[in-house]
Amino acid sequence: MVRRKSRRQEPPGPCGFLVVDKPVGWTSHDVVEAARRWFGTRRVGHLGTLDPLATGVLPLAIREATKLIPYLPEAVKKYSGTIKLGVSTDTFDAEGREVGRYDGPFPDETTVKDALLQFVGEIMQTPPLYSAVKYGGEPLYKLARRGESVKPPSRKVNIQQIVLKAYDPPDLEISVTCGPGTYVRAIANDLGQVLNCGAHLADLRREESGPFRIEMACVPDLLDSKEPPQLAECLISPHEALQISLIELPDEKVRLIRNGNRIYEPTITLGTRRPGQRFMAGDLKGQLVGLLELRPDKNLHPLRVFPAD
Numbered sequence: 001m002v003r004r005k006s007r008r009q010e011p012p013g014p015c016g017f018l019v020v021d022k023p024v025g026w027t028s029h030d031v032v033e034a035a036r037r038w039f040g041t042r043r044v045g046h047l048g049t050l051d052p053l054a055t056g057v058l059p060l061a062i063r064e065a066t067k068l069i070p071y072l073p074e075a076v077k078k079y080s081g082t083i084k085l086g087v088s089t090d091t092f093d094a095e096g097r098e099v100g101r102y103d104g105p106f107p108d109e110t111t112v113k114d115a116l117l118q119f120v121g122e123i124m125q126t127p128p129l130y131s132a133v134k135y136g137g138e139p140l141y142k143l144a145r146r147g148e149s150v151k152p153p154s155r156k157v158n159i160q161q162i163v164l165k166a167y168d169p170p171d172l173e174i175s176v177t178c179g180p181g182t183y184v185r186a187i188a189n190d191l192g193q194v195l196n197c198g199a200h201l202a203d204l205r206r207e208e209s210g211p212f213r214i215e216m217a218c219v220p221d222l223l224d225s226k227e228p229p230q231l232a233e234c235l236i237s238p239h240e241a242l243q244i245s246l247i248e249l250p251d252e253k254v255r256l257i258r259n260g261n262r263i264y265e266p267t268i269t270l271g272t273r274r275p276g277q278r279f280m281a282g283d284l285k286g287q288l289v290g291l292l293e294l295r296p297d298k299n300l301h302p303l304r305v306f307p308a309d
Contacts (some may be wrong), residue, residue, distance in 0.1 A: 012309035015063035016235030021217035022058040056206035067304045075210035083188040085170040088198035091130040092185035102197040106169035115194045124154040157182040239280035254283045262299040
């Protein structure tokens with residue numbers, strides 16, 4: 001009889017969300033691996049890939065917070081960056097191989113502003129061939145590296161705003177507010193095609209991603225220098241990230257929740273609360289118990305339950 005090896009139990013530790021100011025040259029996976037080292041856990045996930053060229057807000061979920069990723073508010077994202085006209089690349093950014101060059105005069109500022117307006121609203125966007133978008137179950141960048149010729153299908157994205165902050169040909173500085181799945185380097189490439197001069201994304205910085213802002217971010221060097229108790233102070237609490245209230249429950253109701261049972265809590269149901277409203281529950285010692293949702297039966301039902309330390 002073959003005995004299955006048991007997974008080593010991780011020691012308990014703080015959970016929550018960490019905002020990292022990703023340095024240029026790091027992949028999102030590099031940041032995840034660093035966070036696993038900082039917090040001593042394998043349970044780390046990132047909330048939206050940033051290209052190695054890009055810097056800025058990369059939110060991470062630590063330990064039990066990974067269970068809450070599906071419940072976060074829709075991640076509207078804000079970027080600032082520079083588009084360089086006149087040169088096209090195969091990756092649509094400065095890291096790629098040059099595939100086109102334009103030596104003619106550059107368009108004036110009014111023409112550039114009018115062209116940018118074409119990308120505002122719900123548009124169909126073709127993702128870059130060098131991207132993590134999957135095609136036939138495999139990331140596009142792997143197919144591109146093997147030299148396979150594929151045409152990624154276009155998909156609908158929502159771009160709320162593009163502002164031209166400065167124009168000094170061939171460079172234009174922009175800020176972009178957009179929904180999930182938008183590639184700013186695809187905007188740069190498509191802008192170059194509209195202007196008939198080619199373009200690529202020279203640099204990019206993410207300033208916001210959903211409830212996470214650059215003002216909340218820590219740099220890896222600072223995190224590397226902190227002891228575990230200090231690292232806990234860098235975390236954003238789950239109820240703050242989910243933008244919901246935290247309620248404290250007595251021991252008997254904590255036991256019910258941890259066993260997957262619904263509970264009746266008069267302090268919640270007798271107020272002006274509506275079915276569908278969610279709450280983060282904790283015990284009287286400050287330990288998180290789970291994510292609860294108020295249902296029409298006026299009971300709080302557990303959506304996600306956290307184990308006791």
